[in-house]
Amino acid sequence: MEATYCHWCGTALAEHSDRQCRRELDPPRFCPQCGRRLRVKVHTAGFEAECKNHGLQFTADQSID
């Protein structure tokens, strides 16, 4: 599904496309589909970021822009 919201800051992508909000060494925090805050489980060697409505969105194994 196409992303509607910035997964770094939760802003609607229509208003925001340059990703200046990205912070080094932060996992994604928002669901790209609904903009809701993700539950991020951070552990020593990885993380999983899950949306209550849309399920698992990101893990440490994928490359995230």
Place this chain on the structure above:
Amino acid sequence: MADVPVMFRSTTPERPRLSSAEAREAIQNAARALLDEKRQLTLAELDALADVPDASVPALAALAHEVRLEWCGDTVEVEGILSAKTGGCPEDCHFCSQSAKFESPVQATPFLDTADVLAAAQETKALGATEFCIVLAIRGPDERTMDRICELVPLIEKEVGINVAVSAGIITEEQAKRFAEVGVHRYNHNLETAESFFDQVVTTHSWAERFETCQLVRAHNMELCCGVLLGMGETYEQRIELIGQLRAVEPAEVPVNFLNPRPGTPFASRPLIEPLEAIRWIAMFRLGLPSVILRYAGGREVTLRELQALGLTAGINALIVGNYLTTLGRSPDEDLQMLQDLQMPIGALSKVL
């Protein structure tokens, strides 16, 4: 990374620097005390060292490294940490993205399942770590939380075979006793900053409450892990004051965090500490606390950038490997390679008393 927001740095020294001759003399005097007389520096002696010019910071770091080798040996202790209950904290620590008092992008999550905690401990051990710390974003544990922690600690020790540390906020005498009984190896409770600066950082509990919890940990024969967070706006004098206050609680371990300003928190726009300034204060904490396990903790990647190896030759003898509580660390392989290149063996440490 091209798309990282600009992070401001603090640049102006707040006190006049010593001349290079004065710095040399101050460093030589400290070497005599710590290496020949094998005694701690007084706080006045420490204060004199804090103002060496930037050009003398490598000399200060070299002394701190020699002191670390002499007092603690060359072993580096590796630890992994896990936020087992994230966000929604009722406290207002102004640096923290897990406080419910601020608008933070960190979503609160309840206590993780036992299987998740065990998997995290396994993963930590597989990286060569000897310590695994379960951290909870709470003021202090309620009965249900106590039961969960007290069930997890012996289980992790048995199933994974790693020392288990706990960080669960302010505790009572009875809770300290229970933690000791179930085998908590180290209890983490940070002073964070000097007593004289604390009310600028936290208003929902007092510095004295933190100090009391630290004392309870020691009174129940658990090792105390008592960390600091530098770069919140405290002065040089307050950092020296903090070293004196740490001496009073006798920690086995002192994690050194550098402020990584978090969006939504009151400290979101505070500047980062300059890399060389961070090395100066790592060295100062080693010179002030010669026998403690001085651990690299949060903020080191963004603060020190390419100078991370330098911290390990400036007094650091432990590190948190991999990710932190809500933020990510650099890859564990990079840290393990760094230790191998520095020819520092990995192992468990205890404070030399």
